[in-house]
Amino acid sequence: MSTQLKQELSPSNEWLHDLPELRNRLNEDGYLFFRGILDKNELTHIREDMLAIASEYGYVKTDVPLVDGIYSGEGFPTAIKFETSPLYRRILGLPRFNAFGSNAVLSLLLSGLLDSELQEHRRRIGRITFPGSFKNTTPPHQDYFYIKGTPDTYTCWIPAGDCPEELGGLAVMPKTHKLGMLTHEPMQGTGGHGVLHERCEELGLPWLTTDFQMGDLLLFHGHTLHKALDNRSENRLRLSLEYRYQRKVDDIDPGSMEYHMRGSFDKD
Numbered sequence: 001m002s003t004q005l006k007q008e009l010s011p012s013n014e015w016l017h018d019l020p021e022l023r024n025r026l027n028e029d030g031y032l033f034f035r036g037i038l039d040k041n042e043l044t045h046i047r048e049d050m051l052a053i054a055s056e057y058g059y060v061k062t063d064v065p066l067v068d069g070i071y072s073g074e075g076f077p078t079a080i081k082f083e084t085s086p087l088y089r090r091i092l093g094l095p096r097f098n099a100f101g102s103n104a105v106l107s108l109l110l111s112g113l114l115d116s117e118l119q120e121h122r123r124r125i126g127r128i129t130f131p132g133s134f135k136n137t138t139p140p141h142q143d144y145f146y147i148k149g150t151p152d153t154y155t156c157w158i159p160a161g162d163c164p165e166e167l168g169g170l171a172v173m174p175k176t177h178k179l180g181m182l183t184h185e186p187m188q189g190t191g192g193h194g195v196l197h198e199r200c201e202e203l204g205l206p207w208l209t210t211d212f213q214m215g216d217l218l219l220f221h222g223h224t225l226h227k228a229l230d231n232r233s234e235n236r237l238r239l240s241l242e243y244r245y246q247r248k249v250d251d252i253d254p255g256s257m258e259y260h261m262r263g264s265f266d267k268d
Contacts, residue, residue, distance in 0.1 A: 030177035139194030
């Protein structure tokens, strides 16, 4: 387990109208973090849609408001991963979840940062993380290991609800996008491969995270090292969204134009 101390993400809100400075910060640190720039009402609707499906499977406590996302305690089948479950398959088909990929704020911001016409990946992710599900916590990795195509693909990670650190948000390691591809090895957790914790410590760089709030946006380069944090809450579900963008002229892997984990679904 990593012993590296976590430090606070640095917001870039004050440079929202200064694209050259935002590009400089992104090129230097490999990430940008913004407080409260996304529409909370839209995100609340997506959150409700996801929780409504989870409730059908018995995972949401029913005597409190649905939007609170309180875990019922119903055991998730250990024989399957969340990403290959019927619940996840249905989340990937939600209209409002998919429509958010063309959100005006995301489109304007990314097209400005990349100074290019955008290509959004179809491989969107809407994740529910259960409390205490430590074996499924996503290990440190670089997205390019999985998405291929161009390394200059940018992930937008969005909490679909307030997400204090104990709920299991995301952490990034700054400046690692300058290191190229690191060796990924089989590891426990979602995805199944990652950069060993010992190797991460050798890099001598901090993990950056924060108490995320609804409306926040964290975006980072395809080579930026990042990881999920454990959901250490007593009974709260953590909901998060991921959308990815690149320049339309750059290479793209065919899998990025399909549903996430489509191959696993096809085998069901």
